[in-house]
Amino acid sequence: MHIRIERGSSTPISRQIMEQIRAHCLSGTLKPGDCLPSVRNLAQRLTVNVNTIVRVYERLSAEGLVEMRHGEGTFVLPQPGxxxxxxxxxxxxxxxxxxxxxxxxxxxxxxxxxxxxxxxxxxxxxxxxxxxxxxxxxxxxxxxxxxxx
Missing domain, CATH: 1.10.287 (Helix Hairpins)
Incomplete structure (x- = not known):
């Protein structure tokens, strides 16, 4: 999963990350059952604060795109259509x-x-x-x- 952050953008980094993960889920790039990178791993990879990724995953979970399983990871949920x-x-x-x-x-x-x-x-x-x-x-x-x- 490729995520690109434009640090000079007026769009907050968390929104950039969230929109790109959402697009990967809805386009089928990420398939149902795929495990997203761990919070720590993705934060390190993108050089952002761990709390930023936690908020992104929580929002995606609230939208029904992913499921956060304590101790297991964050997984892509099936999407109709x-x-x-x-x-x-x-x-x-x-x-x-x-x-x-x-x-x-x-x-x-x-x-x-x-x-x-x-x-x-x-x-x-x-x-x-x-x-x-x-x-x-x-x-x-x-x-x-x-x-x-």
Whole structure:
């Protein structure tokens, strides 16, 4: 399970971790019954406080995504519809791959070099990240947040 923390982000580290673990659970990357890293192990790996991981696991447990078993670990729970979602995700990735290949092929036919194609890809990625971040920010402003300490 890969988790990436952006330390300079305005999003709290605990939320970054929680959202990524949630995404792994819902995408099928983590399967029902999979054991999450121990609190201590994940905290060390991400260089965060152990209490941060405890809070993340507790919140995921409250959402019904994981089950914390004292002395055993934290395990992913089955989620309705995840198998279908995982299959759909695979199909969508396959479709995207074919479409992307067709765009690259068209670029080569238009005489674009590999360097030019890489620059276009990098610019497209940067644009998409900006748009997604702006959408997420707008969505956060629209929905009231319930905070528990």
């Amino acid at each position: 995840v198998a279908e979602t995982s299959q759909q995700m695979t199909e969508q990735r396959d479709q995207f791959s074919m479409e992307f290949s067709a765009v690259v092929h068209r670029g080569i036919l238009l005489g674009l070099t590999a360097t030019e194609l890489r620059k276009l890809l990098a610019a497209s990625i940067a644009d998409a990240k900006r748009e997604l971040k702006a959408e997420a920010t707008a969505q956060q402003k629209r929905k009231p947040e319930s905070r528990t300490a």
